[in-house]
Amino acid sequence: MDKTPEQINQDLLRPLYHASWRFYAAAAILSALVLAAFYAWGYQIYNGIGVSGLDRPVFWGFYITNFVFWIGISHAGTLISAILRVSNATWRRPVTRCAEAITVFALSIGAMFPLVHLGRPWLFFWLIPYPSERGIWPQFRSPLLWDFFAINTYLIGSTTFLLLPSFPDFALIRDRASGWRKKVYGIVSLGWRGTPKQWHRLEMAMRIMAVAIIPVAVSVHTIVSWDFAMAPVPGWHSTIFGPYFVAGAIFSGIAALIIAMALLRKLLHLEEYLQPIHFENLGKLLLVMSLLWFYFVFAERLTTWYGNFPSEMAVFWVTQSGRYSKLFWTMVFCNFIIPAPILAIKNLRTKIGWTVVASIPIVVGMWLERFLIIVPALSHKYLPYTYGTYKPTWVEITITVGTFAGMGLLFLLFSRVFPIISIWELKLGGQKKPEAAPALASQEVAAEP
Amino acid sequence: MKAIYGLYPDPESAQRALNLLERAGSDLGFKDRDIAVLSGEPYEEYGFGQRDHKTRMPWLAALGGVVGGLSGWWFVSFAQKSYPMISGGMQLVTKWPDGIITYELTMLGAILTTLFTLLITARIPDWSGRKLYDPAISNGKILIGVTNPPEMAREELEKRLRAAGAEVVKNFGN
Numbered sequence: 001m002d003k004t005p006e007q008i009n010q011d012l013l014r015p016l017y018h019a020s021w022r023f024y025a026a027a028a029i030l031s032a033l034v035l036a037a038f039y040a041w042g043y044q045i046y047n048g049i050g051v052s053g054l055d056r057p058v059f060w061g062f063y064i065t066n067f068v069f070w071i072g073i074s075h076a077g078t079l080i081s082a083i084l085r086v087s088n089a090t091w092r093r094p095v096t097r098c099a100e101a102i103t104v105f106a107l108s109i110g111a112m113f114p115l116v117h118l119g120r121p122w123l124f125f126w127l128i129p130y131p132s133e134r135g136i137w138p139q140f141r142s143p144l145l146w147d148f149f150a151i152n153t154y155l156i157g158s159t160t161f162l163l164l165p166s167f168p169d170f171a172l173i174r175d176r177a178s179g180w181r182k183k184v185y186g187i188v189s190l191g192w193r194g195t196p197k198q199w200h201r202l203e204m205a206m207r208i209m210a211v212a213i214i215p216v217a218v219s220v221h222t223i224v225s226w227d228f229a230m231a232p233v234p235g236w237h238s239t240i241f242g243p244y245f246v247a248g249a250i251f252s253g254i255a256a257l258i259i260a261m262a263l264l265r266k267l268l269h270l271e272e273y274l275q276p277i278h279f280e281n282l283g284k285l286l287l288v289m290s291l292l293w294f295y296f297v298f299a300e301r302l303t304t305w306y307g308n309f310p311s312e313m314a315v316f317w318v319t320q321s322g323r324y325s326k327l328f329w330t331m332v333f334c335n336f337i338i339p340a341p342i343l344a345i346k347n348l349r350t351k352i353g354w355t356v357v358a359s360i361p362i363v364v365g366m367w368l369e370r371f372l373i374i375v376p377a378l379s380h381k382y383l384p385y386t387y388g389t390y391k392p393t394w395v396e397i398t399i400t401v402g403t404f405a406g407m408g409l410l411f412l413l414f415s416r417v418f419p420i421i422s423i424w425e426l427k428l429g430g431q432k433k434p435e436a437a438p439a440l441a442s443q444e445v446a447a448e449p
Numbered sequence: 450m451k452a453i454y455g456l457y458p459d460p461e462s463a464q465r466a467l468n469l470l471e472r473a474g475s476d477l478g479f480k481d482r483d484i485a486v487l488s489g490e491p492y493e494e495y496g497f498g499q500r501d502h503k504t505r506m507p508w509l510a511a512l513g514g515v516v517g518g519l520s521g522w523w524f525v526s527f528a529q530k531s532y533p534m535i536s537g538g539m540q541l542v543t544k545w546p547d548g549i550i551t552y553e554l555t556m557l558g559a560i561l562t563t564l565f566t567l568l569i570t571a572r573i574p575d576w577s578g579r580k581l582y583d584p585a586i587s588n589g590k591i592l593i594g595v596t597n598p599p600e601m602a603r604e605e606l607e608k609r610l611r612a613a614g615a616e617v618v619k620n621f622g623n
Binding site for chain 2: 004005006009129131135136137138139140141145146149150152153156157160164167168171172175176186187190191192193194195196197198199200201202203204205208209212213215216219223424427428431433434
């Protein structure tokens, strides 16, 4: 790419000023679905949690599936972006902001589900540790409270990670805008001027944040896995759950990132910036994660099968050949049998369309995986007389569909107010190296005027 | 604030200008700290991009992490002792689970300290609009200039800024 700074500015700021009818049509449809989800939630709040399909013995259904799924998707961004920053992968530049935005949105959506699942969301503040008039504190030994701390730390870290490198771009918009835009971007750019001190502090802060956010991201999904692994429920009480969940989260996150990037590339005409090489590199990561995912599933199933505990085997067989087997084998197809060959063949991996074809089933497969971890285990606990079933109602289905629409809507709106590619980082990538640049100004011998 | 500055099309000419200003400072009556550099992207590999390079940010982030972790540990043990409830046969102050919350608050402490250190040391937010700035830097120009220059030296400064390759020399705050 050989563009002047002015051309880069024009190309990447265009979506902020111009939107086609397609944008408004998509925003209208997605908004309608989000409103439907809010209606369903309101209906549940008014009538009680009984309108969902949650009933003895399955008290965790679609809501907790969605919670785990969206927290997993959130690993797309900040974690991948941070790893690429720490490893100084130069191809990351057009990808990072998109990835970081996915994290913030997916995490916000995911964090909403425990509230939906509460049934009485107005009592959410009972989760917050504060000295209440009842004289009690939350139960710090409960993994659900660990979630509270981990998710909030990750949300604060990810939002900071997204916003910090945005200040110079906001300043760029401020300089070119007029009217209300100039005022708004003037405020959100915080008066950024671009002194060497500001640039250096920003880059240093991003380096520290990148190093700090990786262990936080790993801890978040490990702790989400411990919501299950700490309970003596057949199929859950496993030492492998931490890394298994983290690998699955990164896997689904990369797939979501590829889909989002492909859509934005098409809708915002960013073909010159989001190039096939970016999709190919993410495709390679996706292939590694697909293989890793299969390895974890196989290791986990093999250990269960070898252990041959009756309670564990009941859950094992219900997913292999019983009521949930169709979902299980669909999951295996979606997560491994379809994407792995596509991504392993270079001729396919280098084509954007094929990386998207590999990614879509992964998102579906990973949602199914979350469902298959939760529901078969709860419906087949130790004693056969407690066995039960779970059927989601229209309320749960509408809320689930609404969150996918919500993710799309947030992304559309984001692309109207943020440059979807970090402009200054992109320019930095195209900066020519000094031929014999002095380390310090004082070392150079300059011509006198 | 008053200033005189030049806008440079590339980092090489900006570096030349900085070198000239650094040498001219004692003759023309301004100090190194009066030299201003602004750019639309970082130029870490050039001398002018390395001004004000020293920072204690990593150490402060580590300190913030330690403070966050210690506060987390204290807070959780305080809460457990305040409402003494034995559950699952565990001790009152449970080291392993408390370690998880301590860990999260350690990281939160490091993250927030990094954020505040950035805001304080980079001196943002600053919406006063009184500081030297030119929107041309958004289009790739590099600003090199002198703030509050001695009136007598203005003409000479303008000559030197142009000699280094400035596309345009401007005054600010006059």
